[in-house]
Amino acid sequence: MxxxxxxxxxxxxxxxxxxxxxxxxxxxxxxxxxxxxxxxxxxxxxxxxVAGAYYFAMRPETLRIAVGPQNSDDVRVVQALTQAFARDHNSVRLRPVLTDGALGSATALADGKADLAVIRGDLEVPKNAQAVAVLRKNVAVLWVPAKPKSASKAKKAAAKISKIAQLDGKRIGIIGRTQANVNLLKVVLQQYGVDPAKVDIVQFSTSEVAEAIKDQKVDAFLAAGPVNSKITADAIAASIREGGAPTFLPIDSAEAIAQNHPMYEAAEIPAGVFGGAPARPEDEVKTISFAHHIVARKGLPDPTVSAFTRQLFAIRQTVMNEFPLAAKIETPDTDKDAAIPVHPGAAAYVDGEEKTFLDRYSDYIWWSLMGASALGSIGAWFAGYLxxxxxxxxxxxxxxxxxxxxxxxxxxxxxxxxxxxxxxxxxxxxxxxxxxxxxxxxxxxxxxxxxxxxxxxxxxxxxxxxxxxxxxxxxxxxxxxxxxxx
Incomplete structure (x- = not known):
């Protein structure tokens, strides 16, 4: 033309x-x-x-994760995950925020000082917390140490404790300084009709267990941790060295406790899990369990949590080779009546409904094109009018x-x-x-x-x-x- x-x-x-x-x-x-x-x-x-939108959508995002106390197994697992995410150049990175324990981590999440947190399921869960993964499950181990060889005949002749109901008026030692373990013991005692106020509860560190047994400062011990917890295994080993094979106290009412307290579950301690000859324990022991959860702040975007959850389970095998405790990481409970509601982003990954980049932004792209077309038409009309x-x-x-x-x-x-x-x-x-x-x-x-x-x-x-x-x-x-x- x-x-x-x-x-x-x-x-x-x-x-x-x-x-x-x-x-x-x-x-x-x-x-x-x-x-x-x-x-x-x-x-x-x-x-x-388009390039700018893709960059901002796919750029690495760093999430703050509250965990504690320092030098604990939880901190080691989180540090291993942090290093693995950075090494593999993942889209989500971690920055640990050290606290004094699970309660401090929950407080940090509630106050907005952290995006993720490692908390205990049997503690008060922040209202803005939603489950992402189960870091590990813990069991309660109750045992009565044997009387040390140096004990007097009168003390050796004392009635042997074989049931939890017999702990009334006794002195019970708890391994670890956290108040959460004290609360756990009180729940168990109340289930068996034992008034916690009539029980003398003393908390010990792992290094103090042997001395407590030798001096007969306590009648029974409680430890809480993973089934293969080194802390629990060391405490039981110290009991054996000082007095011989201990007596494990089963929590036969574990299912009833779980019904009354949804944060707990009925569980079993496998026979021989603590080693020794004969095996310790010789038979399976009924008990209760609770979980350490990785939770996310409620307002955290779903795609970010989905990406973190996907990375967590994709890299678990690698981290497990370096730190075996990572093998205990499990997917969260996605049921609507779960004790801790699952984050929608984590649920999308677990249920296989995670959205791709185009799925997430197709509406924005379509509306942008429509808006650009409308603006072009308006601009053409305005130019024609001028x-x-x-x-x-x-x-x-x-x-x-x-x-x-x-x-x-x-x-x-x-x-x-x-x-x-x-x-x-x-x-x-x-x-x-x-x-x-x-x-x-x-x-x-x-x-x-x-x-x-x-x-x-x-x-x-x-x-x-x-x-x-x-x-x-x-x-x-x-x-x-x-x-x-x-």
């Missing part, structure tokens, strides 16, 4: 240079270049927007050119024709400017070219006719001849 317009505009009067053709070519070329630059700019803008006066003026100029065709065919003066030619050149200049600005389309320009060609033909024909017409004699000569009487 552009080349045909150039050919049409290049057809001008034959007796002179063609000023129109090169001008039209220049205008057309300039317009094409401008359009190309506009298209290129739009493409670059779209590519830049050029309304220019189009109106151009229409008037075209009508003026058509009127000049009729005037040129009746004109008797070459000077008048030259003046109209000059006016036509100005009309041409204004029309080309309108075309370059986008005020008129190529179809309108074609119609104008036809009118312009007809005008030039009319001027050329009229000039040729005037050149062939005889010249009228001067008026002065006529008067002179009349005066002479000839």
């Amino acid at each position: 552009g080349s045909s317009l150039e050919r049409l505009f290049s057809r001008q009067i034959v007796d002179g240079p063609d000023p129109v053709g090169p001008t039209v070519q220049s205008v057309s070329r300039s317009r094409r270049q401008k359009a190309a630059f506009v298209v290129l700019a739009a493409v670059l803008a779209v590519v830049g927007a 050029r309304k006066d220019e189009r109106t003026n151009n229409s008037w100029l075209r009508e003026r050119l058509l009127d000049m065709i009729a005037m040129a065919r009746k004109s008797d003066s070459t000077d008048e024709l030259d003046a109209m030619q000059a006016e036509a050149d100005n009309i041409l200049r204004d029309t080309l400017t309108c075309f370059e600005n986008g005020a008129i389309e190529e179809g309108t320009l074609t119609a104008f070219n036809i009118a312009l060609e007809q005008f030039h033909n009319a001027v050329a024909d009229r000039k040729a006719l005037l050149a062939l017409a005889p010249q009228s004699p001067p008026r002065a000569n006529v008067q002179l001849l009349a005066g002479s009487g000839l």
Whole structure:
């Protein structure tokens, strides 16, 4: 279409240079270049927007995870996960926030100082906490140490404790300094009708167990931790060294406790899990268990939690080789009546409903395209509205050119024709400017070219006719001849 317009505009009067053709070519070329630059700019803008959105969506995100106390197994597991995530350049990274224990970690999450936290399921769970994974399950181990060899005969003859109900009025030692283990013991004692207020509860560190047994400071011990906990195993080993094989106290009412306290579950301690000959314990022992959970802040985006959960279970095997306790990591309970509600992001991973990048952002992309289309339409309408006066003026100029065709065919003066030619050149200049600005389309320009060609033909024909017409004699000569009487 552009080349045909150039050919049409290049057809001008034959007796002179063609000023129109090169001008039209220049205008057309300039317009094409401008359009190309506009298209290129739009493409670059779209590519830049998509690249920027992809970068912000996929850039690594660091989550703060509260865990404690320092040097605990939980801290070691979290540190191993942190190093593995960083080494594999995962999209989610971890930054440990050390606390004084599970209670401190729960407080940090509730106060917004952490995005994730390792908490005990039998403690008060923050209202903004949602489960992501089960870091490990713990069991309660109750045992009565044998009397040390150095004990007096009177003390050795004391009634042997074989049931939890017999702990009434006794002295019970708890391994570890956390108050949560004290609360656990009280739950067990109350289930068997033992008033915790009538029991003397003393907390020991692992290093103090042997001395407590030797000096007969306690009648029974309670330890809470994983089945293969080194702390529990060391405490039982110390009991054996000082007095011989201990007596394990079963929690036969474990299921009843679980019914009354949903944070606990009925469990069993496998026979021989603590080693030795004979095996310790010799038979399975009923007990209760509770979990250490990795929980996330409720407002944490679902895609972020899904990515973290996916990374956690994908890398568990690698971390397990370095730190066997990581093998205890399990998926959370996704039931609606779970003690700790699951985070939607973790549930999406567990249920296989995790959304891809396009699934998450397809609506935004679609609405963005619709918005860009709407803005483009509005912009085109607004630009057309701003050029309304220019189009109106151009229409008037075209009508003026058509009127000049009729005037040129009746004109008797070459000077008048030259003046109209000059006016036509100005009309041409204004029309080309309108075309370059986008005020008129190529179809309108074609119609104008036809009118312009007809005008030039009319001027050329009229000039040729005037050149062939005889010249009228001067008026002065006529008067002179009349005066002479000839």
